[in-house]
Amino acid sequence: MSRFAEIMVGLFMVLFLAAMFILAMKVSNLNNFGGNDGFEVTASFENIGGLKVRSLVSAGGVKVGRVSAISYDSETFKANVTLNIEKEYAGFPIDTSASIYTAGLLGEQYIGLEPGAEEEFLEDGGEITLTQSAVVLERLISQVLFNRSGD
Secondary structure, three states, X not given: OOXXXXXXXXXXXXXXXXXXXXXHHHHOOOOOOOOOOEEEEEEEXXXXXXXXXXXXXXXXXXXXXXXXXXXEEOOOOEXXXXXXXXXXXXXXXXXXXXXXXXXXXXXXEEEEEEXXXXXXXXXXXXXXXXXXXXXXXXXXXXXXXXXXXOO
16 A cells, blocks of 8 residues: 555544544534533423433523533422523523423424513522423323224
8 A cells, every 4th residue: 555545544534533523522412511601590390301411401492501400309209400591591581481392203302491471580590480391202102002992
């Protein structure tokens, strides 16, 4: 093999590894190392499905923050999700609702915020009380299969 071909193969391998690293960072949502510059609010859900820490928080299709923590409350039997909302989106009313959605049929889950109409705003340490849990695909399929009446 000629020296030029060896250099080209080496260069191709370096570019390939760099592309794989960038892809891995995008897929795992680690590309935003900063982004903790905002305020945190909590929301409780019956079922969070496949929601993960660093999942997207959006409003109107625009990224407004990320999930910063998930814990389980053994007294209320609910999952407590802490949302880190970026500073520039600090104007969410206190009656804002939070729902867990799936991006596409088998995509990753994210939290969608829908602002309410109150004149008071959520502050650091606040709580979103109006929540809608994740839709679990397996539960929907079992309802369709086992709740058929008289077919």
